Amino acid sequence: MPTLNWIGKEAVVNHDKEVSFRLLKKVKSASVGDNSQNLIIHGDNLEALKSLMPYYQGKIKCIYIDPPYNTGNESWVYNDKVNSAKISKWLGKVVGGESEDLCRHDKWLCMMYPRLKLLKDLLSQDGVIFISINEEELYNLKFLCDEIFGDDNYLTTFTVKVRHEDRILKGDKDFHEVVEYLLMYRVSKIYTPLKRQIDNTSIEEYVYSIEELNKNPSEKMLGSKKVKIYKPSEFKIIKNNPSKEHLKKINIRGSIKEGNSSGRFYMGYLNEIRGNYKGYLIKVPDMGADGLGYRYFLIPKDDKKSNGDYFQGIPIERPQSKDIPYPNFLDFEEDFNRVGYEGEVDFRNGKKPIGFLSHLFKIAGTNNNSIVLDSFAGSGSTGHAVLDLNKNDGGSRKFILIEMEDYAKDMTAERIKRAIEKEGYNEGFEYCELDKPLFNEEGRIEEECNFEQLATYIYFTETNTNLDKKVMDKYFIGDYNETEFYLLFKEKDKNILNKEFLQKIHKSNKKKVIYADKCLIDDKTLIKFNAQFKQIPYEVKVY
Numbered sequence: 001m002p003t004l005n006w007i008g009k010e011a012v013v014n015h016d017k018e019v020s021f022r023l024l025k026k027v028k029s030a031s032v033g034d035n036s037q038n039l040i041i042h043g044d045n046l047e048a049l050k051s052l053m054p055y056y057q058g059k060i061k062c063i064y065i066d067p068p069y070n071t072g073n074e075s076w077v078y079n080d081k082v083n084s085a086k087i088s089k090w091l092g093k094v095v096g097g098e099s100e101d102l103c104r105h106d107k108w109l110c111m112m113y114p115r116l117k118l119l120k121d122l123l124s125q126d127g128v129i130f131i132s133i134n135e136e137e138l139y140n141l142k143f144l145c146d147e148i149f150g151d152d153n154y155l156t157t158f159t160v161k162v163r164h165e166d167r168i169l170k171g172d173k174d175f176h177e178v179v180e181y182l183l184m185y186r187v188s189k190i191y192t193p194l195k196r197q198i199d200n201t202s203i204e205e206y207v208y209s210i211e212e213l214n215k216n217p218s219e220k221m222l223g224s225k226k227v228k229i230y231k232p233s234e235f236k237i238i239k240n241n242p243s244k245e246h247l248k249k250i251n252i253r254g255s256i257k258e259g260n261s262s263g264r265f266y267m268g269y270l271n272e273i274r275g276n277y278k279g280y281l282i283k284v285p286d287m288g289a290d291g292l293g294y295r296y297f298l299i300p301k302d303d304k305k306s307n308g309d310y311f312q313g314i315p316i317e318r319p320q321s322k323d324i325p326y327p328n329f330l331d332f333e334e335d336f337n338r339v340g341y342e343g344e345v346d347f348r349n350g351k352k353p354i355g356f357l358s359h360l361f362k363i364a365g366t367n368n369n370s371i372v373l374d375s376f377a378g379s380g381s382t383g384h385a386v387l388d389l390n391k392n393d394g395g396s397r398k399f400i401l402i403e404m405e406d407y408a409k410d411m412t413a414e415r416i417k418r419a420i421e422k423e424g425y426n427e428g429f430e431y432c433e434l435d436k437p438l439f440n441e442e443g444r445i446e447e448e449c450n451f452e453q454l455a456t457y458i459y460f461t462e463t464n465t466n467l468d469k470k471v472m473d474k475y476f477i478g479d480y481n482e483t484e485f486y487l488l489f490k491e492k493d494k495n496i497l498n499k500e501f502l503q504k505i506h507k508s509n510k511k512k513v514i515y516a517d518k519c520l521i522d523d524k525t526l527i528k529f530n531a532q533f534k535q536i537p538y539e540v541k542v543y
Contacts, residue, residue: 001151004143007106009113011084016114018083019050021439021540023456024432026466030409032417033428035465035480038383039400040416042408043434045375046080049118051434052400054540055461060122060400061370062361063129064382066352070095070108070136078111108137109144115375116148122373126191128155128364131183132352138181149185155193156328158182160356162336182330182360194365195323326363332356343415344422345379352378357385361397368396377401380412387416387425399429430466445492445538454536455487458515461537475501479510488516489536496520502529 335353374382455477459467488495497516512531519533
């Protein structure tokens with residue numbers, strides 16, 4: 001497989017291993033609700049992704065990112081602490097345009113490489129990642145992702161229509177850019193591309209043989225369906241009356257001369273069926289008897305007579321819907337035209353529509369237990385889309401948003417807060433800042449680690465929510481879902497759980513989880529106190 005090379009690559013290939021594990025510090029004043037497992041994290045996304053590894057490695061179902069397109073009209077900063085003389089001159093500098101910064105493509109690749117490696121490690125085995133991009137870095141990104149995810153895990157490149165052909169933008173060069181691109185990769189072949197259901201049958205496939213109808217009874221069974229018989233002069237639409245009460249005029253020779261003037265009736269020719277009957281299938285929208293938004297009326301005609309008999313089918317038998325692949329052309333022009341008004345925050349440049357993102361989350365196969373991650377969160381569209389999709393299908397997906405810019409609180413979090421209030425989403429989120437490192441790059445706990453830091457880590461490991469330090473009381477660090485958590489920690493390797501300590505914990509029926517270095521209590525006593533001993537984690541797996 002061909003690989004891509006660039007200036008500085010050797011310095012960043014393993015840079016994700018050199019980043020230390022930092023804690024997340026909850027900012028309660030910027031959060032909404034209590035004990036939410038939705039997260040908005042303010043901080044450099046490389047450090048934030050590393051901080052998530054001990055909790056979320058292999059657990060993220062879907063990742064969507066919208067990184068800098070590197071058009072030369074942007075101002076993004078590459079400021080990772082990479083110990084390399086070749087790229088040290090780049091650190092902390094704004095990347096300029098093509099004419100003023102000839103290395104900007106190298107810098108972009110150096111920025112993306114370690115982040116994509118961590119994103120891959122966070123994905124579950126049935127997980128997928130979508131990456132929005134335009135032509136500036138599309139082909140570089142494709143080679144980069146082939147190297148990290150494996151070219152056999154490449155699924156497709158969606159072409160996304162984002163604007164009308166005549167809507168000219170400032171900065172258009174030789175051609176007006178109407179589309180953007182979206183790369184899709186999986187982690188393993190456990191994920192197989194989902195199909196969409198579509199009623200892709202022809203009119204002829206809907207029809208099956210009909211026996212000669214008795215003209216006298218007012219009702220008759222057609223297969224398993226009960227149908228009503230009407231004379232032409234009596235034919236009326238009985239249920240969910242549309243804008244017209246009845247068909248105006250029916251030609252007895254078999255063609256409808258005039259349907260409803262509002263255009264709500266549609267005709268489809270029926271092939272000749274057994275017996276003497278020919279006719280038309282009329283589909284009336286918004287009458288929903290078949291689950292697809294239509295009620296079907298079959299109007300047969302007896303050629304031997306001067307007038308025909310009519311019956312109402314409820315509905316006509318038809319084949320099952322077919323499963324077909326999703327197209328890799330996505331026309332979201334209208335959604336992108338309206339995107340500036342979504343979320344009620346002034347963030348128009350690069351904002352993605354929630355309808356577009358919800359569509360991707362469906363393709364990814366997200367379900368009730370899925371976690372969706374966006375490490376270039378911007379205005380927070382991904383979080384908004386997750387909440388909206390949950391409301392529409394009753395799901396309970398969770399989101400994690402990471403934004404390094406200073407607007408993370410006033411724009412990203414504010415948008416989600418307004419959406420919750422306005423749309424009535426029954427969820428909240430925890431807003432976090434990156435705190436001090438807890439574990440170094442080798443996965444060992446920092447020597448200066450204190451009780452509060454370790455308690456924060458343990459509580460998040462157990463609950464995927466952040467610790468409210470106000471509820472801490474000596475050894476008690478908090479409770480969640482009828483479980484209380486305790487920590488004995490004064491000096492490393494000298495924290496003993498004994499019977500004396502059990503007398504200090506809360507007297508309640510809740511389960512107690514107690515972290516210490518060593519336990520001197522027998523299992524029978526632990527059961528009596530509804531307690532469980534766990535070893536203090538002084539190391540984490542090196543990712």
